[in-house]
Amino acid sequence: MQVRYAKAGVARYRAMYDDARGRRQTAGTFATRKEAVAAWHAAEADIAKGGLGDRRRGRQTFRTYVEKKWLPHQVLEASTRQDYTYKIDKHLMGFFGPMRMCDILPEHVREWITEMQRKGASPATIQKCKRGILNSIFTTALNDQVITNHPSRGVRIPPVPKRPKKVITAKQFDDLYRMLPDADSRLLVETTIESGLRWGELAELRLKDLDFVTRVLTVSRTVVELNPKFHPTGGRFLVKPYPKGKEYRRFKLSPQIVRKLKAHAEAEHLQDDDLFFRYHHDDEPRSRKLRPVPLPGAHGKTAPNEKGRSYDHGSLTAYTTGKCRCEHCKEAYRLYRAQRRTTGKDNPRSRRTRQTDGHIPADWFRKQVWNPARRDAGLNDVTPHHLRHAHASWLLAGGADLQVVKERLGHASIATTEQYLHTLPTADETALAALGKIRGPQLSEAFDAEAPELATLKTENERLRAALADMALSIHAAPTKPRPNTA
Helix, strand or coil, rough: CCCECCCCCCCCEEEEECCCCCCEEEEECCCCCHHHHHHHHHHHHHCCCCCCCCHHHHHHHHHHHHHHHHHHHHCCCCHHHHHHHHHHHHHHHHHCCCEHHHHCCCCHHHHHHHHHHHHCCHHHHHHHHHHHHHHHHHHHHHHHCCCCCCCCCCCCCCCCCCCCCCCCCCCHHHHHHHHHHHHHHHHHHHHHHHCCCHHHHHHHEEEEEEEECCEEEEEECCEEEEEEEEHHHHCCCEEECCCCCCCEEECCCCCHHHHHHHHHHCCCCCCCCECCCCCCCCCCCCCCCHHHHHHHCCCCEECCCCCCCCEEEEHHHHHCCCCCHHHHHHHHHHHHHHHHHHHCCCCCCCCCCCCCCCCCCCHHHHHHHHHHHHCCCCCCCCCCCCHHHHHHHHHHHHHCCCHHHHHHHCCCCCHHHHCCCCCCCCCHHHHHHHHHHHHHHHHHHHHHHHHHHHHHHHHHHCCCCCCHHHHHHHHHHHCCCCCCCCC
């Protein structure tokens, strides 16, 4: 306890105590010694409260533990922390948030899984929330002795089907390539198919990473786009000094793509630390494509809402009251807003600009460049990441060594690379040809044995063909009689 005296000589008592790490702290300043002593004892009691082995630690709620203890001090990548925070707020807090940590049991985790399924969550989402987030929270709480049992351990989740990887063919890539709007986007896409880089690695590719003499590309960094509140300095793009897998990799590029990249670097006057592909903000307004004016009633009606009411697609009512977001309803709402701005009823908003340090935003490229080209090429559900799949599949189909492809792509396990061995549409043609070579005669004999009437018809057909041929030959060989003179 410390005693301080004011100018008038009045004593003031400061309550002092040592915290759990031995640091001297103050519990406040009081007018009497009795109040200071009480504050000092209360502060020490709070430190003792909830120590290791104290069951009162488990009385804190799930929300308190996650927001005050787990998230702030868990070692996570910035992008992972952002993803976990969004998923916790959306899928976990509503169910587990008000519950005390010591009260959460495996049956509650199973109830949460049932609730997620009822809401329409996919098995993949449930798997990521349960295995990636919920298990980690409860494991840390168990190690911190906040809980005595792991409530999510052993709880089964819906099976997640493993879908085959989608790979585009060389013809599909050529069609897509021709539909890209400019030379820069074509070079970016061609570099992706030639290198198999992930988007973050491609967006962070700099001049110093490529040796134009040896044609060796070094992948040593990647970039992620974050919400500024998750960025260490409040920015938008965070460059990580290592790629996925935290291991550098080096591989060669083809001579033709190196020549194009070198010409691009010379034309743009790039320096060693400059990005190969940069986001350029155009001050000129973008021209809009001509789109047909929506006709209400020409495209059917919306699904009934909670009151059982439906609205015509392409109408303003369907967009505002029916909450429909199809292309026809969105176009109707866009025209409505444009008319209001034209008549001066609404102030036109300023053009939106992206906050970027030169890196190309992934969603901007996908919406403004990739999707229009993909639609014009007639491709559905193809993303820029499918170019990486195509790179791996084409190499393996062309006879490249499996280990070499693994090192080019930066896979941690060769089992991941093996998934690309049979992804092209023509991958099974050799196997089917071999099967047909072996089973061909047997299938023919089995077919004849199972359908004797067809075999009889086949024999009769051959006999008739031979008879017709003999008849035609005899007619051709018979001498022709002279025609009578009718003159």
